Amino acid sequence: MNAWPNRIDWSALDEAERERLLRRPAQAVSAQVQADVAGILDQVRAHGDAALRALSLRFDGVAPEDFAVGPEEFAEAESVVPLELRVAMIAAAQRIEAFHEDGMQAPYAVETAPGVVCERVVRAIGRVGLYVPAGSAPLPSTALMLGVPARLAGCREALLCTPPRRDGTADPAVLVAAKLCGISRVYKLGGAQAIAAMAFGTGSIARCDKLFGPGNAFVTEAKRQVSMRADGAAIDMPAGPSEVLVIADAGANAAFVAADLLSQAEHGPDSQVVLLSDDAALLDAVEAQLQAQLPHLPRNAIARQALAESRLIRVDALDTAFDISNRYAPEHLILALRDPRAWLDRVQAAGSVFLGDWTPEALGDYCSGTNHVLPTGGAARAVSGLGVASFQTTISVQAAQPRGIAAIGPCAIVMAEAEGLDAHRNAVAMRLAETAA
Numbered sequence: 001m002n003a004w005p006n007r008i009d010w011s012a013l014d015e016a017e018r019e020r021l022l023r024r025p026a027q028a029v030s031a032q033v034q035a036d037v038a039g040i041l042d043q044v045r046a047h048g049d050a051a052l053r054a055l056s057l058r059f060d061g062v063a064p065e066d067f068a069v070g071p072e073e074f075a076e077a078e079s080v081v082p083l084e085l086r087v088a089m090i091a092a093a094q095r096i097e098a099f100h101e102d103g104m105q106a107p108y109a110v111e112t113a114p115g116v117v118c119e120r121v122v123r124a125i126g127r128v129g130l131y132v133p134a135g136s137a138p139l140p141s142t143a144l145m146l147g148v149p150a151r152l153a154g155c156r157e158a159l160l161c162t163p164p165r166r167d168g169t170a171d172p173a174v175l176v177a178a179k180l181c182g183i184s185r186v187y188k189l190g191g192a193q194a195i196a197a198m199a200f201g202t203g204s205i206a207r208c209d210k211l212f213g214p215g216n217a218f219v220t221e222a223k224r225q226v227s228m229r230a231d232g233a234a235i236d237m238p239a240g241p242s243e244v245l246v247i248a249d250a251g252a253n254a255a256f257v258a259a260d261l262l263s264q265a266e267h268g269p270d271s272q273v274v275l276l277s278d279d280a281a282l283l284d285a286v287e288a289q290l291q292a293q294l295p296h297l298p299r300n301a302i303a304r305q306a307l308a309e310s311r312l313i314r315v316d317a318l319d320t321a322f323d324i325s326n327r328y329a330p331e332h333l334i335l336a337l338r339d340p341r342a343w344l345d346r347v348q349a350a351g352s353v354f355l356g357d358w359t360p361e362a363l364g365d366y367c368s369g370t371n372h373v374l375p376t377g378g379a380a381r382a383v384s385g386l387g388v389a390s391f392q393t394t395i396s397v398q399a400a401q402p403r404g405i406a407a408i409g410p411c412a413i414v415m416a417e418a419e420g421l422d423a424h425r426n427a428v429a430m431r432l433a434e435t436a437a
């Protein structure tokens, strides 16, 4: 079977075809998924833990009496996770921390007029709910990507939900990663029911102020729906099926490019990978490499499905490739170019950018230090990836002295009169009169 049927010449397409091509396979969440998720949220809202048990049995094949991971399971996890993996996770966590520390929101103060000081103060969000996927593959790296910034921000409490395995336990590496981030409240819950539990609270799960983390269509749709309910919770971003877009020139290494495309295609059948190049020979070589590498991947059936909905596009010039990429706004953008940094200013919308032949996207997934929880589905046009700031709120503060209101009060009066809001006008005028007395 041809691994990649979607070979396209951009210049031969009309505008409608281009628009259609840039749509994600999972973009239109089916009405069925929306309805299923709404039903799950209602069930958890109404019946709490009893609903969680029934839903876990239905979707994950287990109905634990207690969702919380206890001390014995944490201890068992510590004993079964290989030392090599623990050491790698510690090193990754250190680099993630080093990068994220500089991204903390900082307080500041500005005297905007004599006697008027405006400030921004920073607070950590109180209780946060973290979701670590484990449906198709458990992702302990995601526990680090969520837990490290939550700890840096100083959140009072962090809960973590991850789907149970068939035997009712949690993935041991996810537990070790959680512990490395100082998280001890871990619940074996997956899918939309986990999101509902953290958003609404149940007898055993505390209600969270904000939910974080990636997931499949059910998780992503549940986050969207709880963020719109008055009794729900805030969310970080739409972080759904993984995507990568590669812009490659004639000098790119075809084997590297194919490996990068496959590394995102293997996440799930609804992942999407896109290659743009101005060089037909490079496109041929990458296609051959895909065919060569694919059979050796244990998850080749998944990757094959993702590739069937992916694109390999010939463009007339690299400049056109950047126009297309900005329109598509990929989660990950790899610039397999000879002078990638020179092109960086052309990037307007992307979750995370990887410069040059020696920066595979997998480095960012695990251990370069950047966060791998990133906006998908084109959300990168206006939404940023996860950082410490996502776990913080800022509050503006202002203080005016009598000489301050004397300085700017007249400005407020003119504007209040223009808006016809007399009470506003009076609140200022009354004080102005006192300062003048």
Ligand SMILES: NC(=O)c1ccc[n+]([C@@H]2O[C@H](COP(=O)([O-])OP(=O)(O)OC[C@H]3O[C@@H](n4cnc5c(N)ncnc54)[C@H](O)[C@@H]3O)[C@@H](O)[C@H]2O)c1
Binding pocket: 036, 059, 060, 132, 133, 134, 135, 136, 137, 139, 142, 163, 164, 189, 190, 191, 192, 214, 215, 216, 217, 218, 219, 238, 239, 240, 241, 242, 267, 268, 271, 331, 372, 373, 374, 375, 376
């Ligand atoms: N954008 C990002 O930052 C980012 C990062 C990492 C992973 N991801 C993506 O996260 C996703 C992880 O998905 P996953 O499925 O492996 O794990 P998951 O943990 O998101 O989902 C598994 C859960 O889905 C629920 N579920 C399964 N079938 C269902 C059904 N028919 N109805 C209702 N609920 C159902 C089950 O309860 C199960 O526990 C992948 O698409 C991956 O690409 C994205």
Ligand SMILES: N[C@H](CO)Cc1c[nH]c[nH+]1
Binding pocket: 139, 141, 142, 241, 242, 243, 264, 331, 365, 372, 373
């Ligand atoms: N590429 C994923 C985000 O789209 C993150 C991840 C975790 N593990 C491997 N990859």
Ligand SMILES: [Zn+2]
Binding pocket: 242, 263, 264, 267, 362, 365
């Ligand atoms: Zn990945």
